[in-house]
Amino acid sequence: MKNLEITRKISQGMYILTTQNGGCVVDAVSQISAGDNPLISVAVMKKNFTNELLHINDKFALSILDENVSGEIIKTFGFNSMRDLNKFEKTNVEDVDGVKIIKDSIGYMICEIIDRIENDTHTLFIGKLINAKKFNDKKEMTYGYYQEHKEDILKVKTESGETAWVCMACGYVYYGEELPDDFRCPVCQLGKEMFKKKED
């Protein structure tokens, strides 16, 4: 886990990526060219349903989250799959260019997918920015801020005598006395050594 200690210090933001019929939380977003229609890259885990959709669809939107965003949005888009839950029904969204964007955000960027680069765990999707709107000047949430405040943002609570294990990478919570030895975070696939115990 030595490498994780340093790679987690790479500054990234917090976004909801949406595309036709799905979406998820992402942090690996970069602007990779200049001009009025810059290229934006985003890495999405291969096992995510959203990754499948991005191989069929031609567009994605990135809604930029602010530091006071409702934890429900992160839970809905980060810890669930559209295979089991209609994320859009639970969230205040608006249709822009055929993609649903998140209203409770700083604004959105709509990108047309121009390239897909596969690596072992993720696909890097490259999009050309075709439409964008800023809603407000709230402070954007960084991944580092999320790390520091995730238990408050997600309102992680334990009842008296109950034990919870919080994934230090993504904030996923497992309730139970002990984590099974072979436990892997269902969201980010990291092992049990990434979980911190929280008890009341």
Ligand code: FE
């Ligand atoms: Fe995790």
